[in-house]
Amino acid sequence: MTMLNKDVLAGALFILVGATGLWLGQDYAIGTAFRMGPGYFPRVLCGLLVLVGAIVALKGVIAGGERPDPIHWRPLIMVTLAVLAFGGMIGNFGLLPAAAVVVFLGATGGPEFRLLEGVIVATLLTAAAIAIFKFGLAMTMPILDLPFLGLKL
Numbered sequence: 073m074t075m076l077n078k079d080v081l082a083g084a085l086f087i088l089v090g091a092t093g094l095w096l097g098q099d100y101a102i103g104t105a106f107r108m109g110p111g112y113f114p115r116v117l118c119g120l121l122v123l124v125g126a127i128v129a130l131k132g133v134i135a136g137g138e139r140p141d142p143i144h145w146r147p148l149i150m151v152t153l154a155v156l157a158f159g160g161m162i163g164n165f166g167l168l169p170a171a172a173v174v175v176f177l178g179a180t181g182g183p184e185f186r187l188l189e190g191v192i193v194a195t196l197l198t199a200a201a202i203a204i205f206k207f208g209l210a211m212t213m214p215i216l217d218l219p220f221l222g223l224k225l
Contacts, residue, residue, distance in 0.1 A: 077139060079135075083127070087129065090121030093114060147182065150178065157173050158170050158174040171201040
């Protein structure tokens with residue numbers, strides 16, 4: 073057994089995320105339990121995340137556990153790129169290309185990626201996203217916005 077095991081690392085990650093949330097939300101008004109301000113609920117959740125992280129890490133230190141698996145870089149990089157691409161594309165090019173790119177890039181991170189399957193899944197999920205967000209929820213976002221080609225839907 074090693075001191076640096078999966079539970080210790082997971083607990084440390086929970087503590088890091090919770091502490092970051094507490095730090096970022098320190099300027100929000102908390103209010104009271106009866107009149108909650110905008111920072112009340114996020115602060116409670118982040119505090120609970122820190123608490124759960126401490127419990128998980130302490131359990132890992134006391135009971136030990138498995139060594140962590142090596143980091144799989146390809147899925148980490150591709151999913152991160154997919155999220156960043158979606159954020160950069162949704163406002164500039166519309167939902168259709170942003171959704172297609174996020175699904176396709178995310179799929180390329182998998183170990184069994186096949187081009188045809190990726191294209192089919194991206195097409196189906198993009199159509200579902202357009203149906204849900206544009207028509208079902210009536211969100212005001214363009215489906216396709218390519219001003220350099222004169223296209224706007």
